[in-house]
Amino acid sequence: MVLYVNNISFEGCCAPYTKNGVRVTPIAQNPSDNEIQTAISCANNSCPIGSGLNGSAFYLGQDLVVKKYSRNQGAKREISVLDKMYDKGISIPNIQQGKYAFSLPNDETYLVSTKISGTNPNPYRNRYNEQNLSRLMKVISDFDLPIQNQNANPDGYFPYSVAMHYDLHAGNINMTQDDAGIFDLEFLQFEDLSDRLQHQTQGRYDCDCNFSDIPGLIGNLRSFEYRALVPYMLKISRQEADELFKNYIQEKAEYHYTQGSFYKAECEKTLDSNPHLSKLTGELARKELAHASMLAKADKDVVKSEKIKIQMAHFIYVQSQFERTVKSKFNMEQIIEYTNNACRYFDEMLANSSCEDERIYYQDCVDLMKNWRGVISWMNWQSKEPSFDMFNRSKKPVDELTDEEFHEIQNRYKEHKQNHELFNAKQLPYKLPVIYDFD
Numbered sequence: 001m002v003l004y005v006n007n008i009s010f011e012g013c014c015a016p017y018t019k020n021g022v023r024v025t026p027i028a029q030n031p032s033d034n035e036i037q038t039a040i041s042c043a044n045n046s047c048p049i050g051s052g053l054n055g056s057a058f059y060l061g062q063d064l065v066v067k068k069y070s071r072n073q074g075a076k077r078e079i080s081v082l083d084k085m086y087d088k089g090i091s092i093p094n095i096q097q098g099k100y101a102f103s104l105p106n107d108e109t110y111l112v113s114t115k116i117s118g119t120n121p122n123p124y125r126n127r128y129n130e131q132n133l134s135r136l137m138k139v140i141s142d143f144d145l146p147i148q149n150q151n152a153n154p155d156g157y158f159p160y161s162v163a164m165h166y167d168l169h170a171g172n173i174n175m176t177q178d179d180a181g182i183f184d185l186e187f188l189q190f191e192d193l194s195d196r197l198q199h200q201t202q203g204r205y206d207c208d209c210n211f212s213d214i215p216g217l218i219g220n221l222r223s224f225e226y227r228a229l230v231p232y233m234l235k236i237s238r239q240e241a242d243e244l245f246k247n248y249i250q251e252k253a254e255y256h257y258t259q260g261s262f263y264k265a266e267c268e269k270t271l272d273s274n275p276h277l278s279k280l281t282g283e284l285a286r287k288e289l290a291h292a293s294m295l296a297k298a299d300k301d302v303v304k305s306e307k308i309k310i311q312m313a314h315f316i317y318v319q320s321q322f323e324r325t326v327k328s329k330f331n332m333e334q335i336i337e338y339t340n341n342a343c344r345y346f347d348e349m350l351a352n353s354s355c356e357d358e359r360i361y362y363q364d365c366v367d368l369m370k371n372w373r374g375v376i377s378w379m380n381w382q383s384k385e386p387s388f389d390m391f392n393r394s395k396k397p398v399d400e401l402t403d404e405e406f407h408e409i410q411n412r413y414k415e416h417k418q419n420h421e422l423f424n425a426k427q428l429p430y431k432l433p434v435i436y437d438f439d
Contacts, residue, residue, distance in 0.1 A: 027098035078186040087268035094181030116181035118174035136180035191372040207374035226313035253295035260288030290360035307436035
């Protein structure tokens, strides 16, 4: 199914309104006064099921959760995302759906949404198994199906978007023994895929750790891999990790098959109306289906390749300024060495490819590394001791800068200084464990 993105106002099932001093934002449901009072009572008289930077969550009956916010900025962002998802018609089973939100006269803000059953993945208390892993992969696969931009230029390069979670760590996943789902969509963004894919075809590379196995496309699966899967695998024995990864590879083959089937259908649908788009989606279909085939019959080289790519994505994220916690550590020399080894390995595998699926698969690996080898220059930049002059591109003397120019340079300098300090705080002098090591 193709989901259409429209340029419409985000008003849920009806427009926001104020009643008795309470500002109500209906999303999928317009709450009654009694439902609002019940949610308030629950949030103020129950034990939280979880707490985070922006607030605490509480069970509300059997199927719902109420979140009481401690920060209004986080409240606005999350409520807006869930409102947009409803307005765009995105309703995926086992992904959190907004019901309604409201703010009291004292500015306390609450959100009521669907409950995702279970607890976070944990190698000691809530392990992945064949059933819950399969279910989670189905949810992510549905999440990653491209959304057609209905109002995009019909002659545009690639009129599709993807709903990117951008915070898909284990803390935002719940699992039972046979089910799994995703929640906490505060940082979700609808990302246009056109520019990234066009840049890729033009040889303009970007060190984005969210790139999928098909360079130029981004997806939630990669985010899950480097945020949730790698840390989990590093906490269990090598034998357990290998068994888990074996099952994961088969589920990932199904993921690529689903994506490939989508692009194949789009290719056929646009064959007469948009030959350019039909050709492009046809190429993407061949790539996705080739990856599906290689993973379905994965030999030791494919398993090794998948581990290398996932480890690389994890490295890129941890060293970046987007990972703000100093608890995440890395070793710069280890990442440089690993990146160079990965580039050499994939070049060799492509040179030795013997069939079309292999050539497609390893060419994509090579092209992905053309993007990701940029992590070396990225780290070199972050490691530089910042100075005001680094950002004074005009090279004017300070007393000749306008106030606007001065403040812009100063803000860039301060931002880089913070990132430089964070970069140094996360560095360790020794190598860290990896899910695949070239040694």
